[in-house]
Amino acid sequence: MVADDKKSLIDSLRKAGLSAAAITAAWPSWWTEEAEESPSGRAELRFALARRLGLEPRPLLGERVEFVWNDEAKFKHLNAQDEAQRAALTSFGMSIGRLLLRATPAQVTAAAPADILREAILVGNAYVDLNSLVATCWTLGIPVIYLRVFPLDTKSMHAMVVRSDGRFAILLGRDATYPAPVAFTLAHELGHAMLGHLDGAPALIDLEDPALAHDGDDQEDEADRFALTLLTGSPDPDIQTNLDRFNAPTLARAVLDVARQYRIEPGTLALCVAHRTRAWPVAMSALKFIYAEPKPAWREVNGIADRMIVWDDLGDDAALYLRNVMIGGDA
Ligand SMILES: [Zn+2]
Incomplete structure (x- = not known):
């Protein structure tokens, strides 16, 4: 029974x-x-x-499932997903985002331009990398976590920004083995928050990787320019390489050599070169040579979150739920 x-x-x-x-x-x-x-x-x-x-x-x-949030969120790179799936994604994300905000000290997040944020980060760091970017979001009162549990059977979300009472939370979806692509995603999502793209919407969901999908959406372009300015100092970085032909190891060596001079994280530099030359596969395999070892980005991001979340502000059971979502089944 x-x-x-x-x-x-x-x-x-x-x-x-x-x-x-x-x-x-x-x-x-x-x-x-x-x-x-x-x-x-x-x-x-x-x-x-x-x-x-x-x-x-x-x-x-009465065993009837109705989502709290239906078609209020903004979806970017909308694919064939049906309405019910979008409602499930939005509603799950909203409940996690609000839970996170409850455990993040309130902060009035003034809209900061990307170049000002970059300057602030460079005071204490050689360049803007994933770690310093995550830490900066938390300092701004914007919690950032990786979702390790997804509301839908197919992992169908790149990243999401949630807005509640004028505050923001960022939920990252698709994991990566190296930090640079995730730094770009996070900077792009922070751009959506800072540029007022959530005005009138409770959430904004990037279903696809914004670095790869471009479909003539002005807000996507704006968020990209914000991200590039924050990471490289220019909305349209002109990164030249004196290598006529490069392969993964030579590109890796070249970006490692100049990263401190440009004040651009080496992996990000490699991705900029890839963007210029459309050499994505080479840049992606250059990441293997740039970083000493593969390091799942979610561990780094959720490690910082674990230290920043005021766990005592959540009840025991809510805290356990948030931990479940941050750790997932294969911790
Ligand atoms: Zn976007």
Whole structure:
């Protein structure tokens, strides 16, 4: 009986498109079969799941799944995803973003131009890299985490900015083995926040990698220019290489040689050259030679987040949920 009830609840959530990983992460730790036997326990379970997954609580009492956020978010690089999937993505992201903001000291985030932010970061760093960028976001009162649990069965989001009460949170989706591409994504998302692209929208979702997908969207171009200015000092960096022909190791050596002089992180420099010359595969394999070892970006980003989040501001169960989402199933 009890098992049937749990099963039918999970079935409803799965049918709405939510992934098993998201349901498992959101499942409250206090839940027991005894709790499920009492009407209040059953209600409590549904309220907790609704809050965490961004669902309307009342319909869920009757096993009906309605997302809190439907078509309010801005989607960039929209592909064939259906409306229900977009609602699931937005609602999940909003609930995580708000949870994060609850545990991040409030800060009035003044819109800062990219060149001013770059100057501030360069006071204490050789260049703007992923670490210093993540730290700067937190200093601005903008939490940044990697999602390790996705609301949909297919990983279908590059990154997302959530806006709540005039504050922002950034959720990164697709993981990378090296930091430079992630630094670009983060700088691009910060650009969306700083450039007012979320005015009137609760969330902005980049479904595809903005570095690769260009579809004549002005806000995408603006966010790219913001990112490049922040990372390189120019919205359109003219990085020349004196190598007529280069391969991955020679490009790696060249960018390592000049990174400090240009004050551009070596991996970012390689990506700039790739952008100029359309030599993406060479630049991507140059990253292997630039960094001593592959380092999943999510560990670095969520490591900083773990130190910055004021865990005590969340209840034990909400904190556990956020940790689940930040660690995922294969930690
Ligand atoms: Zn974008």
